[in-house]
Amino acid sequence: MPELPEVEVICRGLRPHLQGRTIKALRSSGKTLRRPIPLAPMQSRLCEAVVINVERRAKYLLFATDRGDILVIHLGMTGRLGLFDRNHPPTPHDHLCLLLDNNMELRFNDTRRFGAMHLLMAEKLPDAEREFFRATGPEPFSDSCSPSYLQKRAKGRRLAVKSFIMDSGIIAGVGNIYANESLFCAGIHPSTPAGSLTRNQWQRLITEIRLILNWAIDCGGSTIRDFLNASGRAGYFQANFRIYGRNGHPCATCSAQLERLVIGGRASFFCPHCQPLQK
């Protein structure tokens, strides 16, 4: 489900509603997510805690409290977070509800339960946070995510560039949709071995990744089936897809028929004319 833009949209949407609010109670479905929800520590640490900050790192949301703890939430493929009146009827797959001091509830709904929750305890910070994100690559907008950084990490690797940029240890937040879109806009075939991109191609690619991600954030993210923002509204970047899911249609640039192939088990789309396969 959500890639960086969708998580950022949720983060920005929730922040003004959560900052300064006290968590009064927690309720869970009892179902496990990717891993069990750490309910006992969450009960003792989050009840009566005030949310002081809501941030995003990679595809994770971080809720910081006045006790110094951080609740880390990942939405997996189908996770949603939304604010509801406490009397709003519950829906299937609501797995965690946080009751707030204004009688609103933050509800985490996740059909496929690929999401995850972690609680980073104040007394273990900041080491616990550093450890949690130890293997996570730089944010795509950061200066450290430069063409030379990417080229250096790709040196000698034969892995398809699409799989390479979807590796969260290389660059954070780029998932299947935006990997496809960025490679199309950069004119690079998704199967190209990561190690054979030139410096100019890395420059072009990171530029396109940043443009696409920012544009998608401005559009409120992409909604294919599951994604809704914190207010329950769909995003509309999907109207701007140039390549994702468009196999069989003509390329908007050159009219060639767009093609689909599977790379690393993920659907990949490309224009055989605008994205010629190199080496």
Add this chain to the structure above:
DNA sequence: CAAGTTACCTGACGGC
């Protein structure tokens, strides 16, 4: 170590 495969889960959709 790198790269590919599988598993985790539910629901929507198309073909028969």
Add this chain to the structure above:
DNA sequence: TGCCGTCAGGTAACTT
């Protein structure tokens, strides 16, 4: 109508 296979925005644990 229903059954079956395929597919879905992610990640981590496997195997080769």
